[in-house]
Amino acid sequence: MSNIAGKAYAMNVVTPAKWYWVWVNKLFFWFVQLPGGAAYLKGLLTLSLIHYARWAIVSPKEFPHLDESQPKEKLKYSYMFFFSNFNGSWDQYVDSFHAAIPQGLDLFWFKNVKYPKSVPLQPFHAYITYNQIWTSHYYSAYPLATSNDIKSARHLTRELRAFSESSARADPLEFHEAYQRLLRDVQQDISIMERTPIVSLSAQAVEQRLDQADAERADQ
Amino acid sequence: MSIDLQDIQGNIVKGYAQYDYPKARYVFYHIRNEVAGRAFVKGIAPLVTTGIPWNKKAKPNAADAPPPATTNIAFTYMGLKMLGVPRKSLQTFPEEFVMGMKLRKDILGDDGPSDPRHWDRIWRDTSVHLWISINGRDPASIETRYQEISHLVAESDGGIIQLSGHHGPDGSTDLPYQSASLIYKNGIPQAREHFGYRDGIGEPYFMASSGHPNRVIGGGKPTRGDPATRKGWEPLETGEFILGHRDEAFETPIAPQPPLLAFNGTFMVYRKLHENVGSFNRYLDTVGENYPGGKELLAAKFSGRWRSSGAPVTRFPTNATAETFEFQLNEAEARLYAERENPSKEAKEAYVALRTQMAAFDYNHDLEGSRCPLGAHIRRINPRGALEHGKEAFNTPGALTNRRRILRRGLPYGEVADDSRDDGDHGIIFIAINASISRQFEFVQQQWINYGNDFKLANDKDPLTGNHGVDSNQQPTGRMILQGNSTATENPFFCAGIPRFVETRGGDYFFIPSLTALHMLSNGTVDPT
Amino acid sequence: MMDIIRVLVTGLLRRWYDNLRNLLTGTRPPAGAAGLTVLCPIINDSDGNQSHVMALRQHLQDLPLHENSPMAAVPNTYLCRFYILNDVFYQGAPAEEEHLKSKYLVYSTNFHGDLDSYLSGMWEHAQESIRQVWRHCVAFENVRTTADFVAYMKKCQVRNHLFFNGSTGDPLNRQLKSLYLKQEFSRFVYDHQNTPPEDLQRAFQAFIARTQPGNPDSPTWVAGADTESIKT
Ligand code: HEM
Numbered sequence: 001m002s003n004i005a006g007k008a009y010a011m012n013v014v015t016p017a018k019w020y021w022v023w024v025n026k027l028f029f030w031f032v033q034l035p036g037g038a039a040y041l042k043g044l045l046t047l048s049l050i051h052y053a054r055w056a057i058v059s060p061k062e063f064p065h066l067d068e069s070q071p072k073e074k075l076k077y078s079y080m081f082f083f084s085n086f087n088g089s090w091d092q093y094v095d096s097f098h099a100a101i102p103q104g105l106d107l108f109w110f111k112n113v114k115y116p117k118s119v120p121l122q123p124f125h126a127y128i129t130y131n132q133i134w135t136s137h138y139y140s141a142y143p144l145a146t147s148n149d150i151k152s153a154r155h156l157t158r159e160l161r162a163f164s165e166s167s168a169r170a171d172p173l174e175f176h177e178a179y180q181r182l183l184r185d186v187q188q189d190i191s192i193m194e195r196t197p198i199v200s201l202s203a204q205a206v207e208q209r210l211d212q213a214d215a216e217r218a219d220q
Numbered sequence: 221m222s223i224d225l226q227d228i229q230g231n232i233v234k235g236y237a238q239y240d241y242p243k244a245r246y247v248f249y250h251i252r253n254e255v256a257g258r259a260f261v262k263g264i265a266p267l268v269t270t271g272i273p274w275n276k277k278a279k280p281n282a283a284d285a286p287p288p289a290t291t292n293i294a295f296t297y298m299g300l301k302m303l304g305v306p307r308k309s310l311q312t313f314p315e316e317f318v319m320g321m322k323l324r325k326d327i328l329g330d331d332g333p334s335d336p337r338h339w340d341r342i343w344r345d346t347s348v349h350l351w352i353s354i355n356g357r358d359p360a361s362i363e364t365r366y367q368e369i370s371h372l373v374a375e376s377d378g379g380i381i382q383l384s385g386h387h388g389p390d391g392s393t394d395l396p397y398q399s400a401s402l403i404y405k406n407g408i409p410q411a412r413e414h415f416g417y418r419d420g421i422g423e424p425y426f427m428a429s430s431g432h433p434n435r436v437i438g439g440g441k442p443t444r445g446d447p448a449t450r451k452g453w454e455p456l457e458t459g460e461f462i463l464g465h466r467d468e469a470f471e472t473p474i475a476p477q478p479p480l481l482a483f484n485g486t487f488m489v490y491r492k493l494h495e496n497v498g499s500f501n502r503y504l505d506t507v508g509e510n511y512p513g514g515k516e517l518l519a520a521k522f523s524g525r526w527r528s529s530g531a532p533v534t535r536f537p538t539n540a541t542a543e544t545f546e547f548q549l550n551e552a553e554a555r556l557y558a559e560r561e562n563p564s565k566e567a568k569e570a571y572v573a574l575r576t577q578m579a580a581f582d583y584n585h586d587l588e589g590s591r592c593p594l595g596a597h598i599r600r601i602n603p604r605g606a607l608e609h610g611k612e613a614f615n616t617p618g619a620l621t622n623r624r625r626i627l628r629r630g631l632p633y634g635e636v637a638d639d640s641r642d643d644g645d646h647g648i649i650f651i652a653i654n655a656s657i658s659r660q661f662e663f664v665q666q667q668w669i670n671y672g673n674d675f676k677l678a679n680d681k682d683p684l685t686g687n688h689g690v691d692s693n694q695q696p697t698g699r700m701i702l703q704g705n706s707t708a709t710e711n712p713f714f715c716a717g718i719p720r721f722v723e724t725r726g727g728d729y730f731f732i733p734s735l736t737a738l739h740m741l742s743n744g745t746v747d748p749t
Numbered sequence: 750m751m752d753i754i755r756v757l758v759t760g761l762l763r764r765w766y767d768n769l770r771n772l773l774t775g776t777r778p779p780a781g782a783a784g785l786t787v788l789c790p791i792i793n794d795s796d797g798n799q800s801h802v803m804a805l806r807q808h809l810q811d812l813p814l815h816e817n818s819p820m821a822a823v824p825n826t827y828l829c830r831f832y833i834l835n836d837v838f839y840q841g842a843p844a845e846e847e848h849l850k851s852k853y854l855v856y857s858t859n860f861h862g863d864l865d866s867y868l869s870g871m872w873e874h875a876q877e878s879i880r881q882v883w884r885h886c887v888a889f890e891n892v893r894t895t896a897d898f899v900a901y902m903k904k905c906q907v908r909n910h911l912f913f914n915g916s917t918g919d920p921l922n923r924q925l926k927s928l929y930l931k932q933e934f935s936r937f938v939y940d941h942q943n944t945p946p947e948d949l950q951r952a953f954q955a956f957i958a959r960t961q962p963g964n965p966d967s968p969t970w971v972a973g974a975d976t977e978s979i980k981t
């Protein structure tokens with residue numbers, strides 16, 4: 001039971017919206033994915049706290065129905081399912097969005113039932129907390145990495161491979177010069193990953209208990 | 221809305237050191253019983269220094285005359301409990317305050333030599349309830365005030381205990397209070413700490429701040445205007461530092477109940493930070509030898525300001541520019557000192573102009589960090605608009621920084637007997653004031669000092685104050701990159717093996733009540749119903 | 750507003766143009782990061798002395814973590830999660846109060862590649878663990894083959910209206926290899942700040958021989974490991 005996997009936090013929020021408003025949400029989601037519409041995601045990209053996030057709107061008849069044994073859902077609202085994989089604590093994430101891109105946030109949750117808007121902060125906190133669902137199992141392929149690390153690693157790798165090929169036959173002095181050039185090109189990518197800072201003391205306590213239980217199981 | 225400065229404790233709005241109070245004594249108490257506790261607080265209340273603006277020319281006993289010594293008071297959670305604050309009210313205090321600093325060690329990175337096990341005895345073995353600070357112009361004024369307070373303690377008949385257990389010079393471990401003082405050179409107090417940096421420059425400027433209006437430059441929150449002028453900045457909202465007022469989230473901050481208990485009060489962090497001066501000097505000497513810019517530039521890159529002048533390295537990137545600035549600053553300060561009885565307008569203006577330059581910058585022309593490294597102390601701790609990475613992508617450039625500011629109110633303590641050694645008892649009594657300890661102080665300490673993801677530096681830490689570790693061979697593992705300039709073909713420089721220069725030696729979290737709340741606490745009339 | 754219209758129009762034109770060009774040239778956009786969201790109804794009955802939903806929740810809660818998670822075996826999984834949607838939340842008056850008739854297992858995964866290959870890989874590499882989870886869901890007993898599984902998941906799939914990629918869309922093995930290289934090269938750089946050219950070149954060659962930047966699978970980081978753990 002955990003919303004945390006290393007440096008990533010899994011947030012799930014499920015909120016109702018009237019069927020006629022969700023068309024506006026859908027239009028907006030569609031719009032920002034157009035080439036050029038991405039300018040509206042600039043804030044999100046600059047915040048650089050997210051690995052991947054998504055919004056899925058499920059209308060009453062879109063709830064999967066598999067066979068006769070399962071009763072059909074009878075709902076009036078559509079539901080917006082939000083999933084995020086972000087780096088840092090809940091507060092850091094929610095507060096950063098509220099402060100950096102409040103208008104964008106209000107478009108994402110536009111007209112959801114009782115959505116209080118992202119400013120001021122306390123009602124927004126209460127809304128997210130009330131509608132958040134805890135994750136039962138969360139997996140990250142790279143608990144030591146943030147999305148910043150993954151992006152910088154990609155850049156570094158490309159440059160490093162190119163350098164390794166182009167410098168293969170250089171003499172030591174040429175090599176040294178090219179190496180310095182490489183370092184200037186990748187200076188923003190040179191940093192070392194270690195374990196995450198503790199996101200919360202209660203999460204840390206849970207993790208310690210689980211580790212302990214694991215160790216005991218291993219002993220047996 | 222105007223703010224009632226007489227209801228606010230003076231240490232919130234004034235850094236006393238800048239008002240010619242170079243020395244302080246911090247005294248801690250334990251409350252044995254509620255009645256004695258309340259009587260003691262009642263006795264202290266009239267002595268408490270408020271935020272009223274001082275008039276140097278006022279008659280000695282006038283309300284706005286600067287007192288010979290100031291007095292301020294604050295409480296830990298246990299202290300409030302001992303005073304009989306009702307449970308319903310106690311439950312409205314924030315988690316980190318209730319827990320206290322020791323139990324937050326894993327958030328704060330107080331590990332290894334900074335672990336609470338190694339703290340001064342007062343923080344290990346006892347329960348601190350109450351803090352009193354006395355700042356003074358001279359030791360005698362401090363002693364007089366201290367005696368007055370000690371008299372109240374004596375009257376409590378054992379109901380109040382003054383806690384000893386502060387470590388001091390010469391191996392003493394049971395001093396009755398913590399002394400602190402600016403460092404003196406040729407008999408003149410210096411705004412400097414033990415590593416040799418000029419200190420006390422950066423200071424948040426908010427709606428209720430006093431002082432020259434130019435202090436908004438660099439002290440306020442960044443707008444998109446020119447950072448060299450007042451257009452580039454706006455005062456922060458008062459609620460970032462004082463409860464009951466509008467904050468940067470466009471609301472009144474979360475605060476304890478009842479409202480009057482919190483209104484005009486705030487939270488304080490007290491932290492005794494030891495400085496390993498020998499390690500610091502050795503590191504500068506050895507690595508400075510290989511660093512093309514030399515030792516002083518290396519020191520400047522660590523902090524973001526030149527050691528001797530405090531000039532920001534992003535604005536004064538070379539030794540030569542920094543020296544010219546320092547020369548001018550010294551002249552202006554000498555003139556002001558010479559005219560201290562009756563300073564001329566020109567002398568004041570010349571000084572203010574230079575002082576403003578020290579704060580009038582952001583990092584938009586230094587996004588790469590080739591002047592001020594991305595990991596430098598002041599760039600980490602107050603990135604100004606730098607977390608936008610030059611993109612103008614946020615609602616406001618300070619979106620990620622405006623709610624992370626803190627007022628610093630501490631002073632250095634101890635003396636460095638031998639600057640090639642780490643031992644002894646010297647460092648900084650770090651005091652931070654903020655409306656939320658977790659959102660402001662703890663966030664900065666955890667995310668910006670002991671971690672680096674917001675600066676795209678993975679797990680790199682603040683070179684000066686980070687809790688650098690050691691590897692399996694006990695070799696220090698701290699590191700820092702001094703970015704180069706990719707267009708001017710200036711190479712980056714990689715500092716490896718940085719040891720832990722700063723270690724925690726104790727501290728706790730406190731609530732600073734307003735004068736009104738102090739009155740309610742002393743009468744036992746706090747009632748959240 | 751004008752701004753929005755402009756973006757809308759140019760965006761639409763660009764998209765039509767791109768589609769047309771892809772159609773004509775037969776190229777497909779490169780597969781990057783994708784998200785799958787599935788809501789699988791949980792059997793509303795008991796499973797021995799527990800209800801299915803309880804049993805499933807406890808099973809999920811007790812799954813081993815990090816590199817021992819069953820999901821670590823699923824190729825190209827960046828980050829994924831399971832939760833149980835018990836019901837929808839009543840927002841309080843004057844909002845309508847309504848309730849779900851089924852509880853759902855919500856599986857949300859972020860992966861590289863196209864959905865069919867991902868789901869097939871999931872079945873082929875973690876079939877036993879998948880059965881342990883999905884056996885609590887309606888109609889899963891009919892799933893026997895890879896094709897059944899892919900079809901089942903697609904039936905439970907709901908559409909993502911916006912998928913935001915704040916990272917990269919590289920295959921997982923490339924992401925892990927780059928992280929490994931970033932870590933190792935950063936150490937190399939710190940260790941060789943003052944190394945003279947000849948020694949530096951030699952050290953670098955040794956570094957390349959050891960880390961094999963061209964080999965995406967070895968040496969590299971172990972998927973899911975929460976401490977630095979290298980696979981050779
Ligand atoms: C012994 C430990 C420390 C030393 C030697 C130190 C040193 C310095 C120096 C030299 C400056 C630049 C001068 C100035 O702007 O006043 C500075 C600024 C500052 N420091 Fe520290 N510091 C220490 C601990 C801390 C800690 C623990 C924090 C916060 C958690 C902190 C927060 C700040 C802030 C907020 C500024 C002002 C930045 C600005 O607004 O421009 N310092 N410090």
